[in-house]
Amino acid sequence: MIEVEGLVFRYPNGFEALRGVDLRIGDGEFVAIMGENGAGKTTLVKHFNGLLKPTRGRVLIDGIDTKEASVAELSRSVGLVFQNPDRQLFSETVREEVAFALRNFGFSGEIVEKRVERILRLLDLSEYADTSPFLLSGGERKRVALASVLVWDPKHVVLDEPTIGQDYLQKERLRNLVMQINNQGKTVVIVTHDVEFVAESKPRVVLMSKGSIVGDGRAEEVLSDRELVDRASLIRPQISELADSLSDRGLPRHLIDAYSARSAILKLLRDKGGCP
Amino acid sequence: MPTDDVIDPGAIAMPQIEAKGFSFTYSGSSNPSIRDLDLEIERGEFVLLTGPSGCGKTTLCRCLNGLIPNFFAGHWEGEFRVCGIDIAKAKTYELAKLVGHVFQNPENQLFSLSVEREIALGPENLGLPRDEIRERVEWAMEIVGISDLRGLAPYELSGGQQQKVAIASVLAMRPEILVLDEPTSFLDPKSAKAILETIARLNEELDMTVILVEHRLDLAARLVDRVLVMNEGELALDGGPREIFGKAAHLMGVGLPKVTLLFQMLREDGLDVGIPIMVEEASAILRELLN
Amino acid sequence: MSLSFLEGLKFAKMDTPLHRADPRAKFLMALSFFASSLIFANALALLALLALQIPLLAIGRISRRWLKSLRGGAFLAILIFLMNFLTGQGASFSIAMSIRFVCLLSSFSIFFLTTSPDDLGLALERCRIPYTISFIFTTAVRLVPTMALDAQEIIDAQRSRGLELERGRFLRRVRNYIPILVPLIVCAIRRSLEMAEALESRAFGASERRTSLVTLKMGPWDYILVALSIALLASSIHISRSIQMPSLEALDRIFGLGWRIA
Numbered sequence: 038m039i040e041v042e043g044l045v046f047r048y049p050n051g052f053e054a055l056r057g058v059d060l061r062i063g064d065g066e067f068v069a070i071m072g073e074n075g076a077g078k079t080t081l082v083k084h085f086n087g088l089l090k091p092t093r094g095r096v097l098i099d100g101i102d103t104k105e106a107s108v109a110e111l112s113r114s115v116g117l118v119f120q121n122p123d124r125q126l127f128s129e130t131v132r133e134e135v136a137f138a139l140r141n142f143g144f145s146g147e148i149v150e151k152r153v154e155r156i157l158r159l160l161d162l163s164e165y166a167d168t169s170p171f172l173l174s175g176g177e178r179k180r181v182a183l184a185s186v187l188v189w190d191p192k193h194v195v196l197d198e199p200t201i202g203q204d205y206l207q208k209e210r211l212r213n214l215v216m217q218i219n220n221q222g223k224t225v226v227i228v229t230h231d232v233e234f235v236a237e238s239k240p241r242v243v244l245m246s247k248g249s250i251v252g253d254g255r256a257e258e259v260l261s262d263r264e265l266v267d268r269a270s271l272i273r274p275q276i277s278e279l280a281d282s283l284s285d286r287g288l289p290r291h292l293i294d295a296y297s298a299r300s301a302i303l304k305l306l307r308d309k310g311g312c313p
Numbered sequence: 314m315p316t317d318d319v320i321d322p323g324a325i326a327m328p329q330i331e332a333k334g335f336s337f338t339y340s341g342s343s344n345p346s347i348r349d350l351d352l353e354i355e356r357g358e359f360v361l362l363t364g365p366s367g368c369g370k371t372t373l374c375r376c377l378n379g380l381i382p383n384f385f386a387g388h389w390e391g392e393f394r395v396c397g398i399d400i401a402k403a404k405t406y407e408l409a410k411l412v413g414h415v416f417q418n419p420e421n422q423l424f425s426l427s428v429e430r431e432i433a434l435g436p437e438n439l440g441l442p443r444d445e446i447r448e449r450v451e452w453a454m455e456i457v458g459i460s461d462l463r464g465l466a467p468y469e470l471s472g473g474q475q476q477k478v479a480i481a482s483v484l485a486m487r488p489e490i491l492v493l494d495e496p497t498s499f500l501d502p503k504s505a506k507a508i509l510e511t512i513a514r515l516n517e518e519l520d521m522t523v524i525l526v527e528h529r530l531d532l533a534a535r536l537v538d539r540v541l542v543m544n545e546g547e548l549a550l551d552g553g554p555r556e557i558f559g560k561a562a563h564l565m566g567v568g569l570p571k572v573t574l575l576f577q578m579l580r581e582d583g584l585d586v587g588i589p590i591m592v593e594e595a596s597a598i599l600r601e602l603l604n
Numbered sequence: 605m606s607l608s609f610l611e612g613l614k615f616a617k618m619d620t621p622l623h624r625a626d627p628r629a630k631f632l633m634a635l636s637f638f639a640s641s642l643i644f645a646n647a648l649a650l651l652a653l654l655a656l657q658i659p660l661l662a663i664g665r666i667s668r669r670w671l672k673s674l675r676g677g678a679f680l681a682i683l684i685f686l687m688n689f690l691t692g693q694g695a696s697f698s699i700a701m702s703i704r705f706v707c708l709l710s711s712f713s714i715f716f717l718t719t720s721p722d723d724l725g726l727a728l729e730r731c732r733i734p735y736t737i738s739f740i741f742t743t744a745v746r747l748v749p750t751m752a753l754d755a756q757e758i759i760d761a762q763r764s765r766g767l768e769l770e771r772g773r774f775l776r777r778v779r780n781y782i783p784i785l786v787p788l789i790v791c792a793i794r795r796s797l798e799m800a801e802a803l804e805s806r807a808f809g810a811s812e813r814r815t816s817l818v819t820l821k822m823g824p825w826d827y828i829l830v831a832l833s834i835a836l837l838a839s840s841i842h843i844s845r846s847i848q849m850p851s852l853e854a855l856d857r858i859f860g861l862g863w864r865i866a
Contacts, residue, residue, distance in 0.1 A: 083760065086764055088764065109767075124760060125762060137766075137783070
């Protein structure tokens with residue numbers, strides 16, 4: 038469980054990035070933290086493994102106050118994947134890169150090997166095990182960075198802007214993977230402003246603006262709220278705009294993705310006795 | 314029947330961008346990044362260039378302003394002309410005057426600590442007289458709508474504003490073609506929309522050719538005249554947005570606008586009512602249907 | 605671990621008389637302080653030089669960041685003291701050398717904290733330094749804060765993967781920095797390649813005769829600054845030649861303070 042209570046954070050230069058945030062994320066939840074650039078999303082998640090400590094208020098990870106634990110200890114249960122893989126890859130091979138954290142956490146050689154092989158398979162990276170991570174494409178480097186965190190099997194996984202620079206197919210794969218680890222019972226938190234990605238994944242959405250939480254609820258509710266979405270410098274999903282424009286024709290307002298819109302439209306047509 | 318007596322000047326004018334059987338392989342790579350490209354783009358077209366990562370989009374952009382083959386070494390075949398200039402023979406700065414290039418990351422394309430001086434950098438490099446630089450800077454700020462930011466430093470600006478400064482800085486070179494390589498990747502949706510609308514306005518008001526690489530097709534599809542889809546170095550699809558998105562673009566791994574995707578699915582369900590690319594069209598079609 | 609000491613070198617845009625002053629005049633001032641610090645080997649004289657810089661901090665409103673840059677240099681100052689002291693140079697001289705170092709650091713810290721890299725570039729060009737070289741120099745200055753941000757992100761990412769920089773004995777600790785340094789270098793290279801590409805498309809190097817939107821012009825205040833700088837240097841030379849400055853030991857003897865530093 039991730040508990041954030043009255044969290045205020047001020048950077049050394051005086052900028053108040055978080056202005057009193059209260060948030061509870063239960064075990065096994067799937068949450069998207071959304072909002073404009075500079076809303077405080079990344080600052081918030083950097084509190085989850087203790088990289089930043091609250092100026093006021095507190096953050097509890099499974100009951101432990103982050104002020105009382107080291108980053109290494111907290112990271113065992115909170116795996117934080119950063120946006121830019123280039124700001125972490127350093128090893129000579131993908132295998133070494135992925136094993137790095139396991140060695141830091143003191144796993145034995147045999148377990149390291151086993152876990153690395155397993156995670157490389159899961160992320161479709163086995164063929165690159167002995168390749169230098171610097172020779173891989175941007176999308177592949179991003180997967181290596183993800184593998185290098187998932188490998189120690191953290192209970193809570195936090196992904197900062199995982200879709201930036203990714204094409205459609207890569208995003209689809211990412212979405213499947215995220216769903217998969219969430220189904221295994223892990224808490225998954227993604228920080229993103231990719232509205233369509235969220236609309237298709239339908240997590241709980243926490244909307245931030247200017248250092249505060251301005252909306253919190255099911256994706257269908259939050260993302261279809263025109264005013265709220267606008268306040269966070271986002272744009273509603275296309276399907277939501279479509280559904281809104283046709284609500285007088287009986288289309289439900291909370292549609293945000295093409296698949297549910299398709300079923301709703303077909304149902305409406307069937308009810309009307311029309312085709313098909 | 315062809316006649317010799319009337320020569321239509323439009324008919325003999327060369328296309329602004331023209332590639333014939335062009336291939337390019339980066340030094341040290343075994344696979345060509347562009348394969349046997351045949352392409353013609355006319356002045357004033359607004360072209361969306363898309364396709365999965367690694368398909369050759371960025372390489373194509375680099376050809377347009379002569380970074381290939383002048384700055385990036387490699388092996389090329391065929392011919393590539395921009396405004397009639399053979400890119401293999403031109404100096405990069407000659408093409409820089411004709412083709413403005415805006416990159417993905419604003420951080421790495423802004424060099425000055427004030428918006429004005431940033432926009433002046435290109436014209437200064439060209440050695441233009443001060444009065445002309447001043448005039449161009451004013452014009453570029455005006456047309457992009459950032460005159461009020463003139464004294465600010467890049468780090469005082471939002472990502473969207475930084476990208477506008479980057480656009481203004483290349484406009485000050487008075488290019489004929491604007492190339493933008495994923496200019497909205499780092500921006501939030503609202504800023505992305507504002508940037509794309511600015512680009513569309515430049516295309517319209519200045520009759521400037523625009524080549525836009527973009528993954529956000531939800532926002533871009535409605536703005537463009539033509540869509541190029543690349544796949545593994547080849548030009549796989551080329552046509553109007555309706556034609557391309559109505560066809561098999563999703564098989565190429567292109568993220569279709571969601572309303573388009575919806576109607577493609579409805580068509581699979583036997584409901585063939587056309588394939589819209591904008592919310593308004595989709596709404597009108599469904600309204601009719603649900604009446 | 606924090607990289608806040610780099611703040612001490614980072615130019616921040618402000619509007620004070622010192623920020624507005626011509627970079628050439630400011631550079632002369634920095635040089636004059638620099639040279640004066642080298643002329644004196646006496647702790648009191650050097651302290652006086654340092655004190656003379658304090659009004660500048662107030663005018664430029666940079667005292668806080670100036671302190672940060674000094675904090676960054678504190679380690680070296682202590683090192684200088686120890687090196688001198690342990691090689692038998694005597695406490696008084698060793699202290700003087702540390703203060704001299706702080707003085708040197710401070711004179712240039714004031715210059716960089718109040719001079720925009722843009723103005724610096726213009727000044728260099730004015731001094732007939734080729735544009736390519738002045739551009740490289742000013743870009744390097746500008747990149748310091750960006751690279752500091754990169755470094756902070758890298759440190760955060762590696763700590764999130766269980767790296768503990770302070771763990772282990774000396775050699776282990778040095779090795780701990782490899783996961784920080786490699787990505788930092790890779791990022792710098794990627795960044796410079798992207799910047800080079802962007803510069804190419806802005807016609808960098810197109811014309812032999814580069815022009816400039818803004819030019820530097822010395823105003824009355826700048827001339828006053830120049831005059832003061834020359835006066836400072838001249839009086840430093842004069843004082844060091846004609847007046848015997850009391851050493852710390854002498855002060856001790858005169859006032860019977862009992863420091864027992866000798």
